[in-house]
Amino acid sequence: MKRMFLLLVFLLAVLPVQAEGGKIIWGTESKPHSRPYMAFINFYDSNLNIMRCGGFLVKEDIVMTAAHCHGSNINVTLGAHNIREQKNTQFIPVLKAKPHQGYNPVTLVNDIMLLKLKHKAQLNSVVKTIALPNSKDWVRPGQVCTVAGWGTLENCTLPNTLQEVELEVQKGQTCYGMSKSYDDSIQLCVGNPNEKKATAWGDSGGPFVCGGVAQGIVSYHLCPWKPTRIFTRISSFIPWIQKTMKLL
Ligand SMILES: *[C@@H]1O[C@H](CO)[C@@H](O)[C@H](O)[C@H]1NC(C)=O
Ligand SMILES: *[C@@H]1O[C@H](CO)[C@@H](O)[C@H](O)[C@H]1NC(C)=O
Secondary structure (H helix, E strand, C coil): CHHHHHHHHHHHHHCCCEECCEEEECCEECCCCCCCCEEEEEEECCCCCEEEEEEEEEECCEEEECHHHCCEEEEEEECCCECCCCCCCEEEEEEEEEECCCCCCCCCCCCCEEEEECCCCCCCCCCCCCECCCCCCCCCCCCEEEEEECCCCCCCCCCCECEEEEEEECCHHHHHCCCCCCCCCCEEEECCCCCCCEEEEECCCCEEEECCEEEEEEEEECCCCCCCEEEEEHHHHHHHHHHHHHHC
16 A cells, blocks of 8 residues: 555656546445446556556457556456455456557546456446447536446545546536546546545446446546546447457
8 A cells, every 4th residue: 555655646746647547536435346347457567566447359369558557467357346355356367458559648648548357258237338428429528427447536546446436527618627638539537526535546448337327437647636537438449449459
């Protein structure tokens, strides 16, 4: 924990924006296995620290997550609620990782990545894929969708069980006012500034789910004590997803 806290402080000091490793603050514990598409991801960063992210199963052998969750020795756990318990879980190492070629680690635009698993997952009642949007779908301000993750809690501890929170989509102007690199055509501005609900460190890569469809990927926040977050807008990446899935 101390190491993670120091890392957070370090990132705050050097980055203009703050990538989220994967946590939920002011949320609630999910009903076990109610989100069977959730993937728990572990990888080593360049300093060989073990990092955690969320992701989601989009095909039997493909998990979608954020590009900033790239590292070495990436492993995926499917079918988990409490990540300390192995009952019903499928642990599958990642064979190939394909971050978007336009991903920029400074501005965090194009924060999307596909992971090809070493073998297909066995689909069952606790492991299922989630639908992706149509390229014409357009998530609008005022829509309320849900995000889940194993990221940091409000008391700065990491949970073992999956947590979730409902967040409201904001007008693009809210994020344009906070970030020079925000782009409403490829990103979502999420989180009502008047509500104490947000994703946090460790929730990165998790899905923002609207009506059963994964419409966003947890990407970053600009100001840690404000709830507004920036997510990747998946519907803008459908051609890239289709092309990359064929290559994997
Ligand atoms: C992923 O799993 C392999 C064993 O299959 C292990 O050697 C490696 O350390 C794991 N990676 C992480 C980040 O824990
Ligand atoms: C942090 O909060 C969680 C959820 O409310 C709780 O289960 C846990 O015991 C708390 N940990 C500490 C150290 O306060």
